[in-house]
Amino acid sequence: xxxxxxxxxxxxxxxxxxRLDDHTVTTLRQHGNSLGPRLILSHGxxxxxxxxxxxxxxxxxxxxxxxxxxxxxxxxxVDGPADHNIPTLIHDHDIILDNIDKxxxxxxxxxxxxxxxxxxxxxxxxxxxxxxxxxxxxxCKPGASQVELLMAAEKAAERIQKRGNRFxxxxxxxxxxxxxPTFARVVPGVRQLMARTTLRRTADGKEYELRCPRExxxxxxxYARSFFPLVDLELLNCPTKIIGADPTLPYSYLxxxxxxxxxxxxxxxxxxxxxxxxxxxPTECAAAVxxxxxxxxxx
Numbered sequence: 001x002x003x004x005x006x007x008x009x010x011x012x013x014x015x016x017x018x019r020l021d022d023h024t025v026t027t028l029r030q031h032g033n034s035l036g037p038r039l040i041l042s043h044g045x046x047x048x049x050x051x052x053x054x055x056x057x058x059x060x061x062x063x064x065x066x067x068x069x070x071x072x073x074x075x076x077x078v079d080g081p082a083d084h085n086i087p088t089l090i091h092d093h094d095i096i097l098d099n100i101d102k103x104x105x106x107x108x109x110x111x112x113x114x115x116x117x118x119x120x121x122x123x124x125x126x127x128x129x130x131x132x133x134x135x136x137x138x139x140c141k142p143g144a145s146q147v148e149l150l151m152a153a154e155k156a157a158e159r160i161q162k163r164g165n166r167f168x169x170x171x172x173x174x175x176x177x178x179x180x181p182t183f184a185r186v187v188p189g190v191r192q193l194m195a196r197t198t199l200r201r202t203a204d205g206k207e208y209e210l211r212c213p214r215e216x217x218x219x220x221x222x223y224a225r226s227f228f229p230l231v232d233l234e235l236l237n238c239p240t241k242i243i244g245a246d247p248t249l250p251y252s253y254l255x256x257x258x259x260x261x262x263x264x265x266x267x268x269x270x271x272x273x274x275x276x277x278x279x280x281x282p283t284e285c286a287a288a289v290x291x292x293x294x295x296x297x298x299x
Contacts, residue, residue: 004188004189004191004192005187005188005189006189006192007053007054007189007190007192007193009050009053009197010031012029012030012031013030013031013032013034014029014030015027015028015029015030016028016030016099016103018068018095018096018099020071020091020092020095020096021083023079024071024076024077024079024083024092025076025077026068026069026070026071026075026076026092026096027068027069027075027076028066028067028068028096028099028100028103029066029067029068030064030065030066030104031056031060031064031065031067032059032060032061032062032063032064032065033060033061033062033063033064034064035064036062036063036064036299037063037064037107037108037109037110037130037293037298037299038063038064038065038066038100038104038107038108038109038110039056039059039063039064039065039066039109039110039111039112039289040066040067040068040097040100040109040110040111040112041056041065041066041067041068041112041113042067042068042069042070042113042114042117043069043070043073043074043114043115043117044114044115044116044117045115045116045117045212045217045220045221045224046073046198046210046212046214046217047073047074047194047197047198047212048069048073048074048075048197048198048211048212049067049068049069049074050067050074050075050193050197051190051193051194051197051198051279052114052278052279053193054187054189054190054193054278054279054282055278055279055282055285055286056112056286058282058283058286059286059289059290062290062299063299064104064107066100066104068096070089070092070117071083071084071088071089071092072084072211072212072213072216073211073212074197074198074211074212076211078211078212078213078216080213080216081213081215081216081219084216084219084220084223085219085220085223086119086120086123086220086223086224086226086227089117089120089220090120090123090124093120093121093124094124097128108130108298109128109129109130110129110130110131110132110133110293110298111129111131111132111133112132112133112135112289113132113133113134113135113137114134114135114136114278115135115136115137115138115253115254115275116138116220116221116224118134118135118136118137118138118139119137119138119139119224119227119228119231122134122137122231122233122236123227123230123231127237127238129238130238130239130296130298131238131239131240131241131292131293131296131298132236132238132239132240132241133240133241133243133289133292134240134241134242134243135243135244135277135278135285136243136244136245136254136256136275136277137231137242138153138224138228138254139228139231139233139257139259140228140229140257146228146229148255149228149254149255149257150225150228152251152253152254152255153221153222153224153225153228153254154222154225156221156253156254157218157219157221157222158218161214161215161218163214164176165209165210165213165214166202166207166208166209167199167207167208167209168207168208169208170192170195170196170199170208171195173194173195173199173208174191174192174194174195175191177191177194177195178191181252182252182253182274182275182276183276184252184274185272185273185274185276185280186276186279186280187279187280187282190279195208197211198210198211198212199211233259233262233264233265234262234263234264235264236264236265239266239292239296240264240265240266241265241266241267241268241288241289241292242259242265242266242267242268243268243269243270243277243285243288243289244256244257244258244259244267244268244269244270244277245269245270245273245274245275245277246269246270246271246272246273246274247269249272249273249274251274251275252274252275253274253275253276254275256269256274256275266292268288270284270285270288
């Protein structure tokens with residue numbers, strides 16, 4: 001019988017609560033090497049940055065890692081869907097960057113984002129970053145690719161709304177993930193880590209529920225569709241690496257596109273990896289980040 005790996009996210013070196021508005025707080029956590037260049041990391045829709053530990057732990061020896069969860073995700077309290085949209089997340093992002101500078105000091109800083117959250121720095125103050133690394137961003141080009149992505153996002157939002165929201169145990173949830181196509185290729189132990197990082201006890205203490213309510217997750221997916229075509233990668237003002245899923249594989253979440261013809265970005269993809277590439281090929285993803293930063297002397 002195969003024993004699953006156990007991923008234990010360590011206690012942060014430090015943490016700091018950032019007030020985003022009158023009723024919302026997110027907690028910055030510092031990991032890694034505080035003397036190294038700084039990587040700021042966040043996560044995809046409905047997930048949590050601690051879920052990405054198999055990936056970002058591989059960067060901890062050489063980089064200072066500042067990780068945080070989006071509002072209504074991860075460590076954060078649930079405030080509901082009213083402000084759960086891209087403009088609010090851009091506002092949050094800018095406040096977070098300002099606080100990182102004030103609390104931890106200014107230094108070489110690289111943003112590392114995945115999926116829907118890649119839109120946020122691209123539509124915000126990218127001049128803050130020395131570089132950006134974007135994992136499988138849901139961007140598109142005019143024409144067939146745009147139609148395909150928008151239709152896939154609409155279907156994904158419909159599936160999210162129908163998904164189960166409560167589970168008797170974390171083990172039940174981890175077992176449920178075995179039947180979800182997006183988790184078919186993840187490294188051992190990730191499904192259990194997903195259960196620990198994206199579920200919380202219900203108010204009555206009898207069951208577990210998603211930390212990010214499915215209503216919030218579906219709303220963000222629906223809302224973000226309007227922003228997919230608006231990002232112009234030719235206007236980027238810092239070195240940017242796009243690391244995509246293998247475009248030759250059938251997609252299980254959103255389609256991945258080839259950005260090799262965009263002159264302002266360095267594009268590559270991870271063979272045999274789908275949209276959750278950091279959870280499927282963490283070693284290769286971390287190596288790609290290192291290679292890019294070494295090339296621009298940001299290590």
